[in-house]
Amino acid sequence: MKFEIAYIPVGLPTFHLESAQIEFDKSIELIKSLTDACVFPDEILLSIDKLDSFLKTIAPKLVIVQNTTFAHAAYITEVLKKFDCPVLLWTLREPVIDGGRLRLNSLTGAYSAGNALLNFRDGNFEYIFGSPQEEEVKNKINATIRVAKVKYELTKTKIAAIGHTPQGFGFGRALDVEIAKQFGANLESIESRELIDRAKAYTLEECEEHLDSFSAACCNHEGIDKKNMEDFTRLLKAYKDYVKENNIHVIASRCWPDFFVSYGTPVCSVLSMLNDLGVAASCESDTFGAISMYVASKFTGVASFFGDPVSLDEGENTITYWHCGMAPCSLSNGDKATIGIHPNRKIGPVMDFGCKPSDKATVFRIGKDQYGEFRFFICSGKILDKPKQFQGTSIVFQPDGKSKEIISKSVKDGWEPHFAVAYGDIAQELEILADMLNMEVVKY
CATH class of the missing domain: 3.20.14 (L-fucose Isomerase; Chain A, domain 3)
Incomplete structure (x- = not known):
């Protein structure tokens, strides 16, 4: 089997989808600049059914799960049930703070996912907070991809x-x-x-x-x-x-x-x-x-x-x-x-x-x-x-x-x-x- 990474953006349709789409597009652009081994869905996965449909098409050695908007723990649980591979949980920075609507609420979703990962994987996962254009985010995602590839290569060594x-x-x-x-x-x-x-x-x-x-x-x-x-x-x-x-x-x-x-x-x-x-x-x-x-x-x-x-x-x-x-x-x-x-x-x-x-x-x-x-x-x-x-x-x-x-x-x-x-x-x-x-x- 080849080395494959899966970008899994999840969310709920009740949040500000225009802002979410911008972050989704930027995230794909970033990951594509780091590797050609990643597979992407055509859209943000805004329901468990859409998530399941995407998961059936992949066989990843690393999953990058992003709360593009808030998503409850059932989303990450579906991923963990299907794949026993490393997980990088990615929280997006709130794009605008202006006293108005909370656009993404990605961070609350990260806490829900982190709690599930603690119970499902004893807390064994990688984590990064920030927007796709931030250097720290780029470095952490790049390092995690490199490590996942070495871990995979060890299995063929x-x-x-x-x-x-x-x-x-x-x-x-x-x-x-x-x-x-x-x-x-x-x-x-x-x-x-x-x-x-x-x-x-x-x-x-x-x-x-x-x-x-x-x-x-x-x-x-x-x-x-x-x-x-x-x-x-x-x-x-x-x-x-x-x-x-x-x-x-x-x-x-x-x-x-x-x-x-x-x-x-x-x-x-x-x-x-x-x-x-x-x-x-x-x-x-x-x-x-x-x-x-x-x-x-x-x-x-x-x-x-x-x-x-x-x-x-x-x-x-x-x-x-x-x-x-x-x-x-x-x-x-x-x-x-x-x-x-x-x-x-x-x-x-x-x-x-x-x-x-x-x-x-x-x-x-x-x-x-x-x-x-x-x-x-x-x-x-x-x-x-x-x-x-x-x-x-x-x-x-x-x-x-x-x-x-x-x-x-x-x-x-x-x-x-x-x-x-x-x-x-x-x-x-x-x-x-x-x-x-x-x-x-x-x-x-």
């Missing part, structure tokens, strides 16, 4: 857990039924040795194109052992072939010790390349970290960083996120991504650079609280123009709040040690998505 989480990293482990229930996505699991065995079976000639693409994206190849470079290209082909054959969108891959010990070459750069190819890929088998990266990249349109918070500078008000050799080449602050050797295992190739700056950034993670309930970590700020902080890949994030307070509170709150850093301000979208998924939002 296939996630692969490659290998088990290492000892002490169980926070990233997921169950297939859990992923299906919470996100609507599919999770499959395979052993890392399956891809290692596949990589070992390739000839170097079969992998030549992958070496060429890596060489074009990165520099410092001369510092890497030739056999490691060849084995890397075999591993890159193995992962790319697996992704293509199985229609994988998200990967949570085991890295140490298997790829160092059993294969002799790290997987870090393979995962880095996959992120630039549009496959969200995390290391240390962190499935929820990988989903966080996927969601972030869907909202920003670019690959996101994945790393640990490793350093705090109170004077500069920054937090440094780092990982030992994994980051998309596109995030490098140089003309090309620099590669090097792993800081602990002393073999390569791994990524070895500082990340480029951004005036807007969001640190994000889908995690769990002590009761196993899902929650969203959201922190807004910017990425500074800084060189590599430690061997590996690093990104220096300056939050809007105080860095030391954020670190202290998030450690006390028990957050997992992996975070996605998104290149863009996506806090509003993340909050809406958390609401749609019935998950807690924790803002820092």
Whole structure:
């Protein structure tokens, strides 16, 4: 089924229909400027019968219910009975206040609808007040549409857990039924040795194109052992072939010790390349970290960083996120991504650079609280123009709040040690998505 949004304007014929028509026309114009996935009725739905007739023609993944004039709770109830999808309730501003007739009375209708939504959906809906020409209204509707599309795309997403989480990293482990229930996505699991065995079976000639693409994206190849470079290209082909054959969108891959010990070459750069190819890929088998990266990249349109918070500078008000050799080449602050050797295992190739700056950034993670309930970590700020902080890949994030307070509170709150850093301000979208998924939002 395709992604479809439905604009559902409701009202009663006893109000000022000339004013209502103006708002109806402006509302359609606004929504059409934001998406081509919306369906509209030919007129304001001024009776339950007309509403029902329209509802029979649609199959939405998001409904925008507007009290174009006052409409009692029976209208929204009909919508909720038929569709189990996200709802954006839109209240119109009263167009004229002149001591004369109340033209729309949209706000009273919103209270009736909100009360029904509380009882029908436990209050799980989005809300906006204002006229179609207001910027806040445009931004909220646009954000809600974008989120509903990502939520829908999650239901078509296939996630692969490659290998088990290492000892002490169980926070990233997921169950297939859990992923299906919470996100609507599919999770499959395979052993890392399956891809290692596949990589070992390739000839170097079969992998030549992958070496060429890596060489074009990165520099410092001369510092890497030739056999490691060849084995890397075999591993890159193995992962790319697996992704293509199985229609994988998200990967949570085991890295140490298997790829160092059993294969002799790290997987870090393979995962880095996959992120630039549009496959969200995390290391240390962190499935929820990988989903966080996927969601972030869907909202920003670019690959996101994945790393640990490793350093705090109170004077500069920054937090440094780092990982030992994994980051998309596109995030490098140089003309090309620099590669090097792993800081602990002393073999390569791994990524070895500082990340480029951004005036807007969001640190994000889908995690769990002590009761196993899902929650969203959201922190807004910017990425500074800084060189590599430690061997590996690093990104220096300056939050809007105080860095030391954020670190202290998030450690006390028990957050997992992996975070996605998104290149863009996506806090509003993340909050809406958390609401749609019935998950807690924790803002820092």
